Amino acid sequence: MNPRIAVNLLWCQPGRVGGSEQYLARQLAGLALTGDAGFDLDIYAPRGYTAAHPELAGWRIHETASNGANRASRIWRESTWLASRTRGVAVTHHGGGTVPFRTNGRTLVTVHDVQYLSYPQYFSRTRLSYLSQMVPRSLQRADAVAVPSAYVRETLLDRFGLDPTTVHVVVHGIESVDASALDVSRIRDKFGVAGFPYLVYPAITHPHKNHMFLIEMLAGSWRTTGVHLLFMGGEGRGHRALVEHIVSSGVADRVHFIGHIGDADRDALVVGADALVFPSEYEGFGAPVAEAMALGVPVVASDRASLPGVVGDGGIVLPLDPQAWAVVPERVAAERAALVAAARRRAESFTLVASGRDLRGVYEGLLA
Secondary structure, three states: OOOEEEEEOOOOOOOOOOHHHHHHHHHHHHHHOOOOOOOEEEEEEOOOHHHHOHHHOOOEEEEOOOOOOOHHHHHHHHHHHHHHHOOOOOEEEEOOOOOOOOOOOEEEEEOOOOHHHHOHHHOOHHHHHHHHHHHHHHHHHOOEEEEOOHHHHHHHHHHHOOOHHHEEEOOOOEOOOOHHHOOHHHHHHHOOOOOOOEEEEEOOOOHHHOHHHHHHHHHOOOOOOOOEEEEEOOOOOOHHHHHHHHHHHOOHHHEEEEEOOOHHHHHHHHHOOOEEEEOOOOOOOOHHHHHHHHOOOOEEEEOOOOHHHHHOOOOEEEOOOHHHHOOHHHHHHHOHHHHHHHHHHHHOOOEHHHHHHHHHHHHHHHHO
């Protein structure tokens, strides 16, 4: 009989938790591509997860009656419903950054980022208190830790004194998309963004995503370029202030909010952009950067947190200084061919199979 591995995704509300949802789904999809693993795997997830992720049909998925929206209820379910259903497992993989009070088998925890250490001002007092207590406790209890980037790994080793042999980078896996098959013109018409050049930024409007910086550029050095900004993603904690800043800066006619859209439409709008810009102050990885590179789109990112390591030589990395970003529209136009080629080469590091192999290696180490 094969040993059992349980994957706890009860925190993972489909469409609500950002890049961490795709990160876990893609590595599990990649794991299925690595062949017979010699273990059985069960996924425990909130209501609606199976329908949202048909790519995981090869794994057994057990859904709760809850959609996972209530954090207190989810925490309770992890220590009751989940704990009772995972008795006898060899490994429990907790994908949401913390380990519940009750867990079974050896424990793996995925820590997506530790943004609360760098930018505590972006967290509510309750959330900050929870993370400050639960993350260190979870890291101490875990037999192994998975992280999306070398940056997060080094941060954990530095701040929490972990054994380096227990902290493993599991790379993001990006699905292969044929950009030439996307109907870019039709999708640009559909969303009302045809007829002008634009820079795209796919990110929820949380303060640390730093949309404000792009508005300052549009109202300043980019005012005479004719370039527009296309913001994709849901409304976050900084949305109201961002809208007010756009209006007061006099650039509302050149800023377009698309909201959360399907993958095919999103990819088409990215391919239609002059470049993907990513001025975030903090990322544990920054999946949209790798996705854009895989689509052959020039990337310009900040030099903060994990982004320099993810972009590597596949794009332009700049400090968050208006002078450094002043010529971005002109530079991506002049260097487009070279940037596209560099992006495609760099994207080869982030495949589903590579992600699955990384995860499989961590699992096998815990089973040994």
